[in-house]
Amino acid sequence: MKYTLEGTVLEIGETQTFGESFTKRTLLVETSSKPEYPCPVPIDFIKDKCEMLDSIKVGNEIEVEFFLDGRRGKDKYSDRVFLNLRGFNFSFKQGSMPVTQEILDAADEAQRNNANEPIENSSDEISDPLPF
Secondary structure: OOEEEEEEEEEEOOOEEEOOOEEEEEEEEEOOOOOOOOOEEEEEEEHHHHHHHHHOOOOOEEEEEEEEEEEEOOHHHOOOEEEEEEEEEEEEOOOOOOOOHHHHHHHHHHHHHHHOOOOOOOOOOOOOOOOO
């Protein structure tokens, strides 16, 4: 079953490698409807999903899709049950998309190209903005 969580990125962990092929990266998202009661939630991205987090910055407002991953402990921890949130997708909330250098360069180029063009009036007559 798929779940979603909206919040602010508090921390983006480094990619951890276990064994030869298993990788994990933890995203810490704060979600709370009341600022006086913050609720930081760790969400793990594993294997090929780790690279997805490269485009996120601390402070971004995001919506994360995840599923619950529960398992029993082994050996002396067999009486315990562990629960992890496994992230598999995210999207930026409106106005929180990170600005990359490519976007800034394209905006500068567009502004330079449009700076030398005359402003055109759509009507044939130039109307006086004052009514008297």
